[in-house]
Amino acid sequence: MPLLALLYAAAAYLVFLATFAWTVGFVFNLPGLPKTIDSGAAVSMAEAIAVNLALMALFAVQHSVMARRGFKQWWTRFVPPSVERATYVLAASAALALLLWQWRPIAQPLLWSVQDPAGRVALQGLAAAGWLIALVSTYLIDHFALFGLRQPWAALRRQAEQAPAFRTPLLYRHVRHPLYLGFLLAFWATPQMTAGHALFAAVNTAYILIGIAFEERDLIAQFGPRYLAYRQQVGMLLPRFRAHLRALDS
Numbered sequence: 001m002p003l004l005a006l007l008y009a010a011a012a013y014l015v016f017l018a019t020f021a022w023t024v025g026f027v028f029n030l031p032g033l034p035k036t037i038d039s040g041a042a043v044s045m046a047e048a049i050a051v052n053l054a055l056m057a058l059f060a061v062q063h064s065v066m067a068r069r070g071f072k073q074w075w076t077r078f079v080p081p082s083v084e085r086a087t088y089v090l091a092a093s094a095a096l097a098l099l100l101w102q103w104r105p106i107a108q109p110l111l112w113s114v115q116d117p118a119g120r121v122a123l124q125g126l127a128a129a130g131w132l133i134a135l136v137s138t139y140l141i142d143h144f145a146l147f148g149l150r151q152p153w154a155a156l157r158r159q160a161e162q163a164p165a166f167r168t169p170l171l172y173r174h175v176r177h178p179l180y181l182g183f184l185l186a187f188w189a190t191p192q193m194t195a196g197h198a199l200f201a202a203v204n205t206a207y208i209l210i211g212i213a214f215e216e217r218d219l220i221a222q223f224g225p226r227y228l229a230y231r232q233q234v235g236m237l238l239p240r241f242r243a244h245l246r247a248l249d250s
């Protein structure tokens with residue numbers, strides 16, 4: 001049974017990797033993909049907005065509800081705790097893949113279109129840096145626990161499940177949510193901002209800001225005064241330069 005749990009988690013992780021790679025290509029409009037943010041059959045503006053909002057709402061509901069502590073406590077009565085996170089990862093990947101596959105492009109109006117080659121490269125570089133920051137942040141927190149592999153591995157080795165630790169390495173010394181900052185860069189830094197891309201970026205920005213409020217509520221419940229002190233010292237998505245200067249002065 002523990003081996004089966006690990007194989008299930010490994011399969012869920014592979015599905016996540018494939019979906020994540022597609023998401024990067026989707027936002028970059030890479031050629032050769034089944035679907036990207038600005039490709040696909042044109043439909044009416046009303047249909048495109050309605051379908052896209054429904055797809056993003058489905059992803060948000062899945063992601064937020066299944067990530068909350070109360071929900072986890074309830075559904076681990078049915079799902080073995082060792083694969084709770086892997087099942088979350090699988091459900092999130094399925095919701096995301098549906099969004100990518102069914103996304104309706106909205107080509108007009110164009111919010112901006114940068115023609116200058118250096119400007120295009122700079123924006124694409126910024127977006128690539130965003131994806132990289134997001135990926136690196138998962139390793140700084142605990143990549144294999146976040147993506148559901150550590151838990152069945154510990155169960156297989158009969159190790160007690162480790163309580164999540166409070167971490168502030170590297171990027172987390174400068175902002176509290178580097179992973180989400182990476183996503184924001186990846187979503188907004190584009191040479192050509194179509195209405196469809198802007199809808200995607202704006203809704204996900206709102207979702208990230210709301211998600212941060214819920215995540216921090218859980219983090220305060222988990223880590224108490226340590227997280228409250230961290231919140232006072234470190235900015236949410238942007239570094240607090242005055243605090244850095246004070247630290248340099250002292």
Ligand SMILES: C[S@@+](CC[C@H](N)C(=O)[O-])C[C@H]1O[C@@H](n2cnc3c(N)ncnc32)[C@H](O)[C@@H]1O
Nearest residue numbers: 137141165166167168172176177178179180181
């Ligand atoms: C997808 S990660 C995003 C982390 C963070 N919000 C960011 O943007 O870098 C969400 C998980 O990270 C955990 N988390 C967030 N900040 C943390 C920290 N400083 N130390 C440990 N875990 C943290 C949350 O409890 C949650 O389970």
